[in-house]
Amino acid sequence: MTHRYKVREIAQQAGLSEATVDRVLHERAGVRADTRAEVQQAISDLDKQRSQLRLNGRKFLFDVVMQSPARFSAEFRTAVEAELPMLSPAVVRCRFHFRETESVAAMVETLGKFTSRGSQGVIVKAPDDPDVIVALDRLVDKGIPVVTYVTDVPASRRLDYVGIDNRAAGATAAYLVDSWLGDADSSVLVISTSNIFRNEGEREIGFRTTLRALGAERGAAAGRRVVEITHSEGRDETVERLVHQALAEHRGIEAVYSIGGGNAGAVRAFARAGRRCRVFIGHDLDSDNRTLLRSGALSAVLHHDLRADARLACRLLMQAGGGFTGGGFTGVVSEPSRIQVLTRFNTPHPPAREK
Structure with a gap:
């Protein structure tokens, strides 16, 4: 029976005799189960070490492109930079291209620059737009793998999507809102940034669908009324103005689901109007939301581990660049990020910053 490693290599790794390893590999009788397990573990360890040797000395240059409120892109940059040293023995560097607002044409122009700037992979948060699809496919044609982040562009030939299941997030928000309103x-x-991002539309669909279903369970045929604010751009000043206007027009608003941010502005609008917000659900534990959550202004934040996201996105791109091939390596597996429901009672402390 042939094997990808010599019997001597496996024996040294396992701390067993070559004769014992040979008996395990040939599935002969008279070998204890724990001895077989030691041999399998040794083979697994050799696989990992072979992959590490392939990475040793490899250098990767990735570009991170995001159209997002500055508070979120800053949090993700911190997460990426914290994860880069953990990707050793490979050396991974990232260039960051962040804009709070940007036209589709400007996004396409940014993406087009990478074909001549030595990029080996792109992590992108961009609108699901036909021109963006063309731009992403052009990168793939040039051998530059693309991972979409937070919001997907599924019609493109992107390598994979990293982020939460956005419909499930919207459904979770609906459950929390409906339960707390009783x-x-x-x-x-419902406050969204704009209608150009796929993730926001998916969150809203999940929210509305679940809210109707929960209303039907209570016997409320019409369900709760939903008032929608779009094109807030996630900016506090814009959100404050739009929320204040909505409160003047709709006396029954007592809850908020903020899909796109600008939550400090929404809190100020309720205070200006002298109105009570009984339930306020937001997304992502940025610095603003952390403060609002601990003060009680936010009821809950739906969060996901940005460092885990950064690690997965980088490993997917490294794998596409041949960083993890061979050696029995089974491949980097992409799964949706876990949705964490954070309240003021379980909000983690911010990571200590290096001096």
Whole structure:
């Protein structure tokens, strides 16, 4: 029976005799189960070490492109930079290209620059737009793998999507809002950044669908009324103005589901109007939301581990670049990020910053 490693290599790794390893590999009788397990573990360890040797000395240069409020892109950059040393023995560097607002044409122009700048992979948060699809496919044609982050562009030939299941996130928000409002006949304000990002649309669909279903379970045929604010750009000043206007027009609003951010502005708008927000659900534990959560202004934040996201995105790109091939390596597996429900009682402390 042939094997990808010599019997001597496996024996040294396992700390067993070559004769014992040979008996295990040939599945002969008279070998204890724990001895077989030691041999299998040794083979697994050799696989990992072979992959590490392939990475030793490899250098990767990735570009991170995001159209997002500055508070979120800053949090993700911190997460990426914290993870880069953990990707050793490979050396991974990232260039960051962040914009709070950007036209599709400007996004396409940014993406087009990477074909001549030595990029070996792109992590991108961009609108699901036909021109963006063409731009991403052009990168793939040039041998530059693309991972979409937070919001997907599924019609493109991107390598994979990293982030939460956005419909499930919206459904989770609906469950929290409906449960905390109870029998109160309250309306819900839904705030989104714009209608160009796929993730925001998916969150809203999940929210509305689940809210209707929960209303039907209570016997409320019409369900709760939803008032929608779009094109807020996630900016506090814009959100404050739009929320203040909505509160003046709709007396029944007592809850908020903020899909796109600008939550400090929404809190100020309720205070200006002298109105109570009984339930306020937001996304992502950035510095603003951390403060609002601990003060009680936010009821809960739906969060995901940005460092785990950064690690997965980089490893997917490294794998596409041949960094993990061979040696029995089974491949980097992409799974949706876990949705964490954070309240003021279980909010983690911010990571200590290096001096």
